[in-house]
Amino acid sequence: MNIAIIGTGLIGQAWAIVFARGGCNVRLWDGDAAALERASGLIARQIAQLQAEHLLDDAPAATARITRCSELAQALQGADYVQENLPEVLDVKKDIFRKLDELAAPQTVLASSTSSIPASAFTEDLPGRGRCLVAHPVNPPYLVPVVELCGAPWTDAASMEKARSVMQQIGQKPVTVHKELEGFVLNRLQGALLREAFRLVQNGYVSAEDLDATVKDGLGLRWSFMGPFETIDLNAPQGLTEYCARYGGMFRSISEEQIDTEAWSPELIAELERQRRELLPSTELLQRRLWRDQRLMALLRHKRESADEA
Amino acid sequence: MNIAIIGTGLIGQAWAIVFARGGCNVRLWDGDAAALERASGLIARQIAQLQAEHLLDDAPAATARITRCSELAQALQGADYVQENLPEVLDVKKDIFRKLDELAAPQTVLASSTSSIPASAFTEDLPGRGRCLVAHPVNPPYLVPVVELCGAPWTDAASMEKARSVMQQIGQKPVTVHKELEGFVLNRLQGALLREAFRLVQNGYVSAEDLDATVKDGLGLRWSFMGPFETIDLNAPQGLTEYCARYGGMFRSISEEQIDTEAWSPELIAELERQRRELLPSTELLQRRLWRDQRLMALLRHKRESADEA
Structure with missing residues (x-):
């Protein structure tokens, strides 16, 4: 499966890891070339750490499935599914979805990671609005599997179903939100x-x-x-x-x-x-976040083992 | 530490296990001699199962710390702390707390497992009302450690503190609710x-x-x-x-x-x-409850190991 990741901040990086871990070919694009460069290094480091934590099998292979693209059209070429992660600004979403809808092949599903802007707010006027939806992750998605899928009123059932299937294939837990609502579920x-x-x-x-x-x-x-x-x-x-x-x-x-x-x-x-x-003094917040992520990783391993036994 | 368990239904049995596992001497009393007899067998079986699940170290020793008493006064003799577990009926609570307050030594803390009746409703007129409070467990307390402690307006701070200390000593997680409120926290x-x-x-x-x-x-x-x-x-x-x-x-x-x-x-x-x-068909509810308890036990072991590592 071919995936395009649009925007390579923290969420975009995390999505790249999730898709690469799940066996997908991932193309990364960011309007800022330096950000794209930085993201590649951070992603590779995080993938190696996940392998050390037994939450990913083959770090070199996963890293090798990720490629950087300097042109948006190149990132979208052959993509089955696009995950967009630009800033939470309505005009930014409108602009990028217009471009995505123009450049991506008609069957490509276009999903946004937005947590606060409904898909109807930035897809209404697009010719391909039926394939646009929100796929809202919890941070970081490689440690928290739930993904909330929520379309606009015009999103077609096939695109919702395809997004759900993509998430299941990579080991995430999709949840379908049937109508737009603030905060999702x-x-x-x-x-x-x-x-x-x-x-x-x-x-x-x-x-x-x-x-x-x-x-x-x-x-x-x-x-x-x-x-x-x-x-x-x-x-x-x-x-x-x-x-x-x-x-x-x-x-x-x-x-x-x-x-x-x-x-x-x-x-x-x-x-x-x-x-x-x-x-918890302010000075220990950062260290406690690392502890939290260690605990989340241990809990995921525990849940995987418990599910295997059942 | 000497504990009296008053009422040996499911909650009373579970409390007996928790206190015996925590190293306390436990005296069991129930107005129904047959129920008391049955409870002893069920408790011993559950203690053995907890050992098999690595959630209790020495089943024979724990079981040996529990004795049955046919007389209420005998159960209360030398008790540091009393945990009452009779039916959720106001008059039943009033009646037993009147007896407990009459028979127990003045320094004994008297706690009720009630989830729905505030301590003020059944202790107001007692000479020893200052030592009466609610210690509300989650079922079953040997798998879910939190215990909500909630006094009446006249419960003295020393009794609240002693109850908190007792719970900590046996490995439960006490939570202090400072004023009575429906449903606790x-x-x-x-x-x-x-x-x-x-x-x-x-x-x-x-x-x-x-x-x-x-x-x-x-x-x-x-x-x-x-x-x-x-x-x-x-x-x-x-x-x-x-x-x-x-x-x-x-x-x-x-x-x-x-x-x-x-x-x-x-x-x-x-x-x-x-x-x-x-x-989940109705016919599988019982089996799924056993699965739930297995999962709870596995989660507790996991949390214990994770805490050890930290």
């Missing part, structure tokens, strides 16, 4: 939980540290291999309907206190920042 | 996320299967070892405040669509039940 779920977390700290019920413990030593364990619906389905003898009969009333009652929509106050944010800096 | 966070999950399926944005994938292959990965506040703190270069500046507006905007408080409709529950039964 992941950030809406995260937002709902975060707002309650902020509220509980604001009202003095719990510290940030203890709230995190409630999730990492409790609620988040099952969710890391089942998701919320399967969790409740298994939490009552007869399944989900029985669970809702038992606990739906409590959740409805609680929801009446979960309806504020104000912005988080500067005081609340400052208090949370203070609590976090007590737990 | 865990179920309020779960409820906030579940309501958005139900909403997204109801409005046709995503299937139950894909929503679960969004969590288990995305959002839930970091949460299984960090929690939501540390996650966002590490997701912007300068930490939490910068994260809020970047994404607070999006979450606020989304929150305006997350304010309905209606009960989940029978039609929605039926649709979710239909989708779940397509993925």
